[in-house]
Amino acid sequence: MKKDALNIYDIAKMAGVSIATVSRVVNGSDKVSETTRQKVLAVIDEVDYTPNVFAQGLGLKTMHTVGILVPTIVDHYMATAVSYLERGFKEQGYDCILGCSGFDAEGKHAKTEMILTKHIDALVYVGSTYAGDGRDEGTTDYIREAAKQVPVFIINGSVEGDNIYCAVCEDEQASYEAASLLTSHGRKDILFLSDSRSYSAINKKKGYQRALSEAGLDPDEGVIFVDDDIHAVRDTLFRMDRKIDGILAVNDKIAAGAVKYAVESGIRIPGDIEIVGYNNSQLAISSTPEISSVDNYTELICDDTVSRLMKILDDREAKPQRETRFPCTLIYRETTG
Amino acid sequence: MKKDALNIYDIAKMAGVSIATVSRVVNGSDKVSETTRQKVLAVIDEVDYTPNVFAQGLGLKTMHTVGILVPTIVDHYMATAVSYLERGFKEQGYDCILGCSGFDAEGKHAKTEMILTKHIDALVYVGSTYAGDGRDEGTTDYIREAAKQVPVFIINGSVEGDNIYCAVCEDEQASYEAASLLTSHGRKDILFLSDSRSYSAINKKKGYQRALSEAGLDPDEGVIFVDDDIHAVRDTLFRMDRKIDGILAVNDKIAAGAVKYAVESGIRIPGDIEIVGYNNSQLAISSTPEISSVDNYTELICDDTVSRLMKILDDREAKPQRETRFPCTLIYRETTG
DNA sequence: TTGTATGCGTTATCAG
DNA sequence: CTGATAACGCATACAA
Numbered sequence: 001m002k003k004d005a006l007n008i009y010d011i012a013k014m015a016g017v018s019i020a021t022v023s024r025v026v027n028g029s030d031k032v033s034e035t036t037r038q039k040v041l042a043v044i045d046e047v048d049y050t051p052n053v054f055a056q057g058l059g060l061k062t063m064h065t066v067g068i069l070v071p072t073i074v075d076h077y078m079a080t081a082v083s084y085l086e087r088g089f090k091e092q093g094y095d096c097i098l099g100c101s102g103f104d105a106e107g108k109h110a111k112t113e114m115i116l117t118k119h120i121d122a123l124v125y126v127g128s129t130y131a132g133d134g135r136d137e138g139t140t141d142y143i144r145e146a147a148k149q150v151p152v153f154i155i156n157g158s159v160e161g162d163n164i165y166c167a168v169c170e171d172e173q174a175s176y177e178a179a180s181l182l183t184s185h186g187r188k189d190i191l192f193l194s195d196s197r198s199y200s201a202i203n204k205k206k207g208y209q210r211a212l213s214e215a216g217l218d219p220d221e222g223v224i225f226v227d228d229d230i231h232a233v234r235d236t237l238f239r240m241d242r243k244i245d246g247i248l249a250v251n252d253k254i255a256a257g258a259v260k261y262a263v264e265s266g267i268r269i270p271g272d273i274e275i276v277g278y279n280n281s282q283l284a285i286s287s288t289p290e291i292s293s294v295d296n297y298t299e300l301i302c303d304d305t306v307s308r309l310m311k312i313l314d315d316r317e318a319k320p321q322r323e324t325r326f327p328c329t330l331i332y333r334e335t336t337g
Numbered sequence: 338m339k340k341d342a343l344n345i346y347d348i349a350k351m352a353g354v355s356i357a358t359v360s361r362v363v364n365g366s367d368k369v370s371e372t373t374r375q376k377v378l379a380v381i382d383e384v385d386y387t388p389n390v391f392a393q394g395l396g397l398k399t400m401h402t403v404g405i406l407v408p409t410i411v412d413h414y415m416a417t418a419v420s421y422l423e424r425g426f427k428e429q430g431y432d433c434i435l436g437c438s439g440f441d442a443e444g445k446h447a448k449t450e451m452i453l454t455k456h457i458d459a460l461v462y463v464g465s466t467y468a469g470d471g472r473d474e475g476t477t478d479y480i481r482e483a484a485k486q487v488p489v490f491i492i493n494g495s496v497e498g499d500n501i502y503c504a505v506c507e508d509e510q511a512s513y514e515a516a517s518l519l520t521s522h523g524r525k526d527i528l529f530l531s532d533s534r535s536y537s538a539i540n541k542k543k544g545y546q547r548a549l550s551e552a553g554l555d556p557d558e559g560v561i562f563v564d565d566d567i568h569a570v571r572d573t574l575f576r577m578d579r580k581i582d583g584i585l586a587v588n589d590k591i592a593a594g595a596v597k598y599a600v601e602s603g604i605r606i607p608g609d610i611e612i613v614g615y616n617n618s619q620l621a622i623s624s625t626p627e628i629s630s631v632d633n634y635t636e637l638i639c640d641d642t643v644s645r646l647m648k649i650l651d652d653r654e655a656k657p658q659r660e661t662r663f664p665c666t667l668i669y670r671e672t673t674g
Numbered sequence: 675t676t677g678t679a680t681g682c683g684t685t686a687t688c689a690g
Numbered sequence: 691c692t693g694a695t696a697a698c699g700c701a702t703a704c705a706a
Contacts, residue, residue: 007699018677023701033675050454054394055699058682063391063455065434072420079416083409086437095455097402098435100423117387118400118432230622256623263625285567286593286623288600344683355693360685370691392683395698 006049015043026051057119065095066309067120067150069111071103071129076281077251080298081126081155088306094121094313103129103196109142122151122309131157131166131199151312153305156296157199158323165312166323167305169296171200174328175207175248178276178294181330182246183215185337187274190217190246193254195228201250204278208248226254233257234264245273252277252284255291259335263288275335289334296328343386352380363388394456402432403646404457404487406448408440408466413618414588417635418463418492425643431458431650440466440533446479459488459646468494468503468536488649490642493633494536495660502649503660504642506633508537511665512544512585515613515631518667519583520552522674524611527554527583530591532565538587541615545585563591570594571601582610589614589621592628596672600625612672626671633665 255277592614
């Protein structure tokens with residue numbers, strides 16, 4: 001059936017040289033005469049030989065793969081990030097092993113263990129959910145544990161530890177600015193809609209609260225937890241039966257739910273209520289009216305992560321910046337005045 | 338730094354047995370006494386030993402990984418499919434290597450070659466773009482080439498060839514039913530909005546055309562190619578300056594663009610125009626009015642693919658059904674009457 | 675510049 | 691039931 005692939009011995013025999021020479025040619029060593037190089041290359045090209053990655057991995061202890069863990073790939077933000085990471089790593093000759101861990105500790109822990117058994121060269125966590133809520137150090141212990149084996153990178157989250165590198169966007173500031181925009185418009189009843197206590201959600205909340213405090217508003221009573229579901233958010237707002245003239249959501253899906261609520265309630269946007277989403281995704285555009293949303297430069301963050309990661313892989317002694325920070329910017333659309 | 342992991346010799350030494358015995362215990366062979374088994378297991382548990390997958394792969398010629406190729410993971414449909422596949426394969430003890438190929442032939446070809454060098458146990462293509470347009474056989478040759486090395490599965494596309502297995506949804510029928518719904522409502526100017534000539538897009542078009550023909554309408558003049566972008570679709574429709582009372586789109590993003598067009602033109606939905614999307618994604622819900630959309634049972638298709646794939650991997654002689662077909666159903670929302 | 679021999683960590687075959 | 695030992699395919703230090 002599946003005829004065994006040719007190995008280095010076959011090539012050596014066909015080219016009339018030793019396996020060492022073949023190996024040298026394959027790996028681009030300069031210690032081989034041009035004539036033999038051509039001879040070997042001809043054979044390799046002829047029979048379409050590719051070195052066995054398992055054997056390479058056995059000796060070199062690397063198979064040029066990096067592991068990527070996301071809570072769910074269905075989320076647009078994660079998908080986008082994975083897309084950029086995959087592109088970047090591939091450019092550097094690294095393949096990606098993907099794992100979807102879910103949001104609970106057990107899954108994160110289990111998937112981390114599993115993916116580590118694959119002897120990946122590095123591990124990238126995508127999503128601030130992996131950074132925990134910053135309160136309970138124990139929740140991120142599995143990351144420090146993983147970092148003992150391979151360099152660990154976190155996209156959009158910050159975790160302390162040796163061999164752990166982070167890239168975060170300045171959510172606190174972005175959220176502060178968005179909320180300040182609303183308070184500056186005289187909004188008094190501004191909600192903060194969040195579905196988690198992840199690292200980034202916490203920072204967004206801080207920014208929101210800072211803005212409200214500065215405006216002399218109660219920074220706590222507007223903080224609401226909701227499910228990450230358009231209709232669930234809408235219904236939650238319906239049930240609240242409370243005057244609202246501003247909403248800051250931690251993602252566009254939640255913001256879209258808020259828009260539904262306003263539209264179906266006959267509340268005018270942005271006249272009576274202003275709404276700001278987060279991630280600047282297609283959902284913000286699909287919605288009517290289109291949602292003003294914070295863009296968090298996923299591409300920039302991912303490219304930076306790839307380049308810092310490669311720095312380590314190229315030189316195991318290299319110590320790139322432990323944490324890089326990126327700004328966010330609010331994209332103005334129709335839900336803000 | 339990264340202390341070398343323990344190997345089977347270490348365990349053997351610590352347990353006072355031979356490596357063969359350790360291997361037997363690890364692989365659950367019954368040819369080992371209960372006492373020694375416990376002794377070895379104790380050591381393994383104690384020091385947290387895991388067999389080196391490279392060495393296993395070298396001998397067994399498999400590392401229990403399957404390759405997944407998508408044109409882009411950013412697309413919601415692909416992301417959803419990958420999510421289900423990953424879950425299914427992981428359950429069966431297989432890891433996933435992900436590749437994003439883009440939509441052009443060169444990328445598909447190159448990524449296929451790359452992922453094959455990883456000695457994956459099987460390859461799954463997600464998306465009908467890989468099935469080509471069915472006209473040019475040459476465009477899918479790289480798939481038949483890949484199938485010579487490993488079993489190949491295609492999600493939502495049909496390609497002929499040995500060792501190639503497909504799962505498709507009955508897009509022709511679903512599209513026919515959706516278009517028939519509109520004609521039955523007396524719609525006369527129904528557009529078919531498509532962004533590609535992929536296998537599924539072609540089937541959707543056929544269904545649309547069948548419905549229009551049956552209703553005595555011209556099946557060709559409504560077929561329009563658009564960019565897969567909400568605003569681009571809207572603007573294309575603006576420019577068309579043509580009476581339209583029905584739209585069938587090959588995905589929800591395009592349908593969302595159509596909704597924008599109608600809303601901004603003051604055309605009433607579904608009174609003056611009815612719109613049907615495809616994939617039943619969040620975009621359909623995010624939109625206002627919410628878009629009626631064809632659900633194509635991604636989960637079902639993926640689970641079926643996983644189970645057929647495992648059948649082959651469990652028994653290399655097994656020949657599961659070459660092509661499985663799944664129905665679609667229209668989810669009625671606010672853009673149809 | 676080229677070839678030989680060894681190690682990488684398993685699994686599997688074959689004796690015992 | 692258990693233990694040597696030979697593959698598996700490659701990279702590389704060492705010899706020539």
